[in-house]
Amino acid sequence: MATLPTEILEDEHKLIMRVVDALKVFAENMEDGWEVDEETLVDIIEFMRVFAQKWHHAKEEDELFPALVKRGVPRVGCPLVQLKNEHKKSNNYVAELVQSMELYRRSGVEGWTDVIQGLKNLYLYYPNHIWKEENMLFPMTNRLLLAEDQQQLLAEFERIDALHGQKLHDRLEQFALRLEKQTFGD
Numbered sequence: 001m002a003t004l005p006t007e008i009l010e011d012e013h014k015l016i017m018r019v020v021d022a023l024k025v026f027a028e029n030m031e032d033g034w035e036v037d038e039e040t041l042v043d044i045i046e047f048m049r050v051f052a053q054k055w056h057h058a059k060e061e062d063e064l065f066p067a068l069v070k071r072g073v074p075r076v077g078c079p080l081v082q083l084k085n086e087h088k089k090s091n092n093y094v095a096e097l098v099q100s101m102e103l104y105r106r107s108g109v110e111g112w113t114d115v116i117q118g119l120k121n122l123y124l125y126y127p128n129h130i131w132k133e134e135n136m137l138f139p140m141t142n143r144l145l146l147a148e149d150q151q152q153l154l155a156e157f158e159r160i161d162a163l164h165g166q167k168l169h170d171r172l173e174q175f176a177l178r179l180e181k182q183t184f185g186d
């Protein structure tokens, strides 16, 4: 059977979760007083901004959700508005993390606990959000969308992939794998 759009989104979730799982350990190490690895933090922020927000959330919000609305899912209300709000929430978490990082860089002390809190916010948020999508939204998607909708979605996903480019995808994927390996070993 051809790939379904939801399978592509699930693959992206797996990549996001590699980073999110590592964030937990990263934050715990920071709490234990480990030196902050600023370079890795910058890469984590880039991954979240580019891959999770601009890439993955865009496929969901700009393409999948409107396709569902076309097939009768309410534009306002559950589950689309709730999931959109959750995306906003995660964008805010990343924005706050950037601010805390800047404060920490300037002062060398302040912002430290906020950086840890920022990482915690993200690793507490993502598993729930992804669970809702994979157990509620995606089964509903595969029930409601017609074959032609699925085709259209695949084409739109390809367009979004092309917009960002394979090179950037590979770089972000390599980062996620490297972070996972650094954190958990082989």
Ligand SMILES: [Fe+2]
Binding pocket: 057, 060, 083, 087, 129, 133
């Ligand atoms: Fe989402």
Ligand SMILES: [Fe+2]
Binding pocket: 009, 013, 056, 060, 130, 133
């Ligand atoms: Fe998602």
